[in-house]
Amino acid sequence: MIQLNKIENLDPHKNLNKKIEFVFIGWEEPNKGQELSYYILLIDQIDKTKELFSSDTIQCVINKKIETEHPTKNFAFIPNKDFILLNTIDFTKTILKVYFREKGKTFEDSLVGSFFYPENHLLINKRSLVITDLQTLESKKIKFEEDVAIEWAYFINSKQIQVIQAFSNICFVYDLEEQKIIEKRNIANESLYPNIFRWIYRGQEYQYNQLQMELIQKIENKFISTYFKND
Numbered sequence: 368m369i370q371l372n373k374i375e376n377l378d379p380h381k382n383l384n385k386k387i388e389f390v391f392i393g394w395e396e397p398n399k400g401q402e403l404s405y406y407i408l409l410i411d412q413i414d415k416t417k418e419l420f421s422s423d424t425i426q427c428v429i430n431k432k433i434e435t436e437h438p439t440k441n442f443a444f445i446p447n448k449d450f451i452l453l454n455t456i457d458f459t460k461t462i463l464k465v466y467f468r469e470k471g472k473t474f475e476d477s478l479v480g481s482f483f484y485p486e487n488h489l490l491i492n493k494r495s496l497v498i499t500d501l502q503t504l505e506s507k508k509i510k511f512e513e514d515v516a517i518e519w520a521y522f523i524n525s526k527q528i529q530v531i532q533a534f535s536n537i538c539f540v541y542d543l544e545e546q547k548i549i550e551k552r553n554i555a556n557e558s559l560y561p562n563i564f565r566w567i568y569r570g571q572e573y574q575y576n577q578l579q580m581e582l583i584q585k586i587e588n589k590f591i592s593t594y595f596k597n598d
Contacts, residue, residue, distance in 0.1 A: 369529075369538065369555070369597050369598075371554075371595040371596070371597055372595060372596045372597070372598065373593065373595055374579070374594045374595060374596055375594070377579050377581075377594055378579065380570045380571070380572055384438050385436070386411060386436060386441065386443070386455055387409065387436050387443045387455060388409040388412070389406040389407075389408060389409075390406055390407045390408075390409060391405075391406055391429075392405045392406055392424050404426065404428070405424040405425065405426055405427075406424060406429070407423070407425070408425065408445070410443075410455055415458075420447075425445070426448065427445065427446050427447050428446045428478060429446065431569075431570070432479065432480035432481075432491075433446050433478070433480055433481045434480075434481050436483070437501070438483065439485075440483075441454060441455045441456045442454060442455065442488065442501055443455050444481045444483075444488065444490070446478060446481065448464075449462045449464050450463040450464050450478060450490060452488055452499055452504070459504070461499060461506065463490050463499065465492055465508055465510065467494070467510065469513070476492040476494050476495045477492060478490075478491075478492055478493075479492055479493055479519070480519060480568065482571060483573070484573075486500065486501055486502065487499060487501060487522075488501060489521070489522070491517055491519060491520050492517065493516055494512075494517065495508060496509040496517075496520055496528065496530075496541075497509075498543075507543075509528075515530075516532060516533040516534065517530055517532060517533060518531045518532060518533040518534075518565070518567065518568055519531045519568035519578070521571060521576055521578065522576065523540065523576060526544050527542050527543065527549075528540070528543070529576075531554065531568070531580075533565065534564070535563075535566075536553050536554050536555060536557060536563040537551065537553065538551070538552060539551040554566055560582060560584060561584070561586075562584045562585050563582065563584055564583040564585040564590065565583050566580050566582055566583070567580065567581040567583065568580060576597075577596055577597060577598075578596065578597050579594065579595070579596055580594070580595050580596075580597070581594055582594075582595060
């Protein structure tokens, strides 16, 4: 189990850098239940959308799980269809999209989140992780089996990543050197917290592995929330 400390409220995490900005332009619903949002990209308050993407707007997914800018360096993550890591000085693009080929079909993995570390960027997808060295721009793609659905992932140290699974109480450690899952366990003691429905990532502080998470328990058809930080 992960060592957890119960907290009363979530603390806001603020990005230290504000070089880029996504400005919402509008949305459409091409299919029932599918909502597409469109933005323009400002870099140092200048619209760079057309220059970088040959279009007046870009379709993006923007939410609190997707960190779009490095707190101290000149890198941005653009959560559009290609999942682009962008150098905001020379505009070098690194495409981070992950594809699976299974049962004769090719499909794209879906975006879950993005987080910047001092020297790396971690892209979190539903079934895969992409680690990019910000000095060399070399990327390592880690793919998991179809029974894995990721809620969040973070570096425990330089060689290991903790992965929290979605809609469960399960987490596992992936070892980068051994290139395999080395440990799987419960996040919380289910005798203390029964009827666990899911854990939800609520924030991570730059340069630290400390996460804020929300535990959802379903008891008698009611959902109960409790907030935690990990040690």
